[in-house]
Amino acid sequence: MTLTETIQQLPASAGIYQYFDKDGHLLYVGKAKNLKNRVKSYFSFTPTLRPSPNLSYRIKSMIEQTITLNYIVVNTEHDALILENSLIKQLNPKYNILLRDDKTYPYIYIDYAQEYPRFDITRKIIDAKDITYFGPYSIGARDILNSIYELCKLVQKKGCLKSKKLCLYYQIDKCLGPCEKEIPNELYQKEIDKAIKLIKSKSKLTRELMKKMEFYAEELRFEEAAELRDRCERISRSEIKSDIDFASSENFDIFAVEHNEKRLVILKIFMRNGKIISSSHSITTLNNGFDKEEIFHRLLIEFYQQKPPIIAPILLQESFDEIDSVEEYLSDIFDKKAQIIIPQRGKKKQLIDLALINAKELLKNDKKTIDFKVENQLLELLKLEKFPQRVECFDNSHMAGMATVGAMIVYDNAKFDKKSYRTYHLDAKDEYSQMRETLTRRINSFEKNSPPDLWVLDGGATLLKLALDILESSGVNIDVIAISKEKVDEKAHRAKGSAKDIIYTKDEVFRLKTSDKRLQWVQNLRDEAHRCAIGFHKKTKLKLDQESKLLNLNGISHAKVKKLLNHFGTFEHIKTLSIEEISTVLNKKDANIIKNLYK
Known part of the structure; x- marks a missing residue:
């Protein structure tokens, strides 16, 4: 079937389409609410099949190389979004941009359903009521958590309450001792409130840590002082400084994209309770140009597909064609209304401007610090x-x-x-x-x-x-x-x-x-x-030698050990075998010796 015939028989259904060149190499994966309309928009059909004249240079170059077309029909546009994203990540098509910064970011959380709640770290939604999340943190989440337990008298470890006995943490004044003592809820809640204030304010947290660092230094406890100094540095590293004060408890996820001819920067800034708490960025090389619309929709789908514990209103620098379908998709996976906002004025616009300034600075520094001449x-x-x-x-x-x-x-x-x-x-x-x-x-x-x-x-x-x-x-x-x-x-x-x-x-x-x-x-x-x-x-090899030596000492020769490994592969596998299974390779006596050793 020719390319023209394939295009003409496309269904008016949601799905994904794939373009291939003459050698069968995958050029591009796209998604569509209506496959027939979407794919036809790439082509002119008279006098012969050719790229549509209104395409960008990048897409025109791709269509000129396209010889065959495959497609997959799905039930909904949301399914098409997910399938497209999955195929791009797995197959790395030439003309799709592969966003590699698809990691999930950690959150600090507290579960108030516990009698004496404690803080911990998660990267996904926990199926429990009465949980409050703080974050996300691009860097320093573990340092913040450790600092909270350093400065607040909370239950330090998950297993502490099970012991029913006062431990070292109580002796060194890092815990109130609810495992054995009757601690009023109001007293424990004060420690929780103190911890939350420190989590919400990195400046307060680092000030408290610096005080403790100075105390350690005066006591000549230099290793502990150095550890706190390094911790303060890590906690502060991801923070973008800003004079913008919302004087409210508003949350925003801010995304900015900046580029030059060869490099693309994506910057993410997370604002919680009116304050910027962390930021991260990724830098991608542009091989065949790029489509900013494609970047925005893939960026949001990838970032939120992991279902982070918090979905805040999303601020973008500009709109894109599929903004409504992406907003609807995010609303569905979180079971609550998602908002994508393109601010034109006011403090939200200032946040976008701040993100773009920082993205441009990252791009400028990237050109200075990384030399890609050899590559x-x-x-x-x-x-x-x-x-x-x-x-x-x-x-x-x-x-x-x-x-x-x-x-x-x-x-x-x-x-x-x-x-x-x-x-x-x-x-x-x-x-x-x-x-x-x-x-x-x-x-x-x-x-x-x-x-x-x-x-x-x-x-x-x-x-x-x-x-x-x-x-x-x-x-x-x-x-x-x-x-x-x-x-x-x-x-x-x-x-x-x-x-x-x-x-x-x-x-x-x-x-x-x-x-x-x-x-x-x-x-x-x-x-x-x-x-x-x-x-x-x-x-x-060292581990194998140690295992072999153990068997040799118990009468299993080197030749027999080699025979076992050739047949079963690893000692870990051998340890799981029954006497009957080992006996298929060695005699019953040897099998009993080996099984007794690995009980």
């Missing part, structure tokens, strides 16, 4: 689809088939993102199967953790083709390159200080000079992945 050169050399803002690099490690592991390191915004590193215990025995297992497990996690712009593999053309085949079968759009040592006499050349590495792409092979910054950039990623894989392998 741009690499983009041109390797003919990458996208600027490699977020890169994942993979390596595997083992010793004679034992302690087989995989590692993934992440390079984001010109620095290593160690919180996003992942390590894997692998079952596969050969290098090819190990990489297939590692990459497949990563692909299976795309729904929770979106794909990067580029994969780098420690290996040659065979592993590169493996990765491309896996991605193609999954429909995911990621650039892939591989790097391997040059082989001399069938052995990898590892001359110290002059490592001759080869870079492979799907179309070409590059042998760059060792002084080439582009080669060094790729080598840096490969070496970090190698370091991570080797480190995890050593830990795994």
Whole structure:
């Protein structure tokens, strides 16, 4: 069926549509209340099928590449919003902008249904009555919570009341001792009220902490003083200073978008009870331009899809076409009226102006502090689809088939993102199967953790083709390159200080000079992945050796241990087996010994 025929038979139903190029690569995922009307708006049909003349340059370029169209019909426009967002995060289409800052933010909460309420942290709505939330906090939530328990005489731990006995916290005057003593509700409530005032005012909280820090310093308790100093710094870090005072208890979530030719900044500011309590931002590289309307609707859907405990009125700098449907969607998922406001004057407009000033400052500083020259050169050399803002690099490690592991390191915004590193215990025995297992497990996690712009593999053309085949079968759009040592006499050349590495792409092979910054950039990623894989392998091997030694001491030979591991994979699995299951590999006597050891 031709593209024209597919468009002509589209239903007038809600759904999502997908555009593909001549090679079957996914270009774009969109959603529509009416698929027929929406898709037709991209095209002119006479004298031949071509892009509509009123399209932006970016969308026109996309339509010119479109050869085929797929679509999925859903029940409602809300379902289309959710499906579109999910597919973009999993498949990383070329012309959609992937917003990577999809984390949920922590809230501090207190449950008044408890006899002696205490504060804790959550990232989602808790199904209980009488709960009050404070936040969200982009940074410092745990520091604020710890400070509250440092300064207020509250029940310090969840299990404190169960003991029915006064503990150390009472002895050091950090708790009133309701576990054993009869504490009037009014007295305990005073401590709660004090804590709430400190939570709502970072300046009051940091002043109290500074007093305590000075006391510790005078007592020569320098480690405790330094910890409080660092805590104060973290608590203050996410706060945007403002002279705007609403003199009320109004709450607002403020979103601002600012951009230049290459970079896009999204800034979020959270106002609670008339005061700005925290802010966060994310920066994205623009590969093919962008549509601000797409940014606003995807930003709101992604941020609120996690159902944070509080939905405040939303302030945006400008309106967009689908504002009504997004507002309706948010109202449905929260079961209360959501408000999206585009202020034109007054204090709400001042908040938007404040957000835009800060977003512009972030954009300006971003250009000064991050040099993407090498990445741009690499983009041109390797003919990458996208600027490699977020890169994942993979390596595997083992010793004679034992302690087989995989590692993934992440390079984001010109620095290593160690919180996003992942390590894997692998079952596969050969290098090819190990990489297939590692990459497949990563692909299976795309729904929770979106794909990067580029994969780098420690290996040659065979592993590169493996990765491309896996991605193609999954429909995911990621650039892939591989790097391997040059082989001399069938052995990898590892001359110290002059490592001759080869870079492979799907179309070409590059042998760059060792002084080439582009080669060094790729080598840096490969070496970090190698370091991570080797480190995890050593830990795994040490644990295996300890387990093996235990079995050896009890009469199970090294050969039998290896036989067990080859058959069952890991000691953790072996520990869960019955005597009969172990007996399928070893004799009954050995099975009894192993089972008794792991009772």
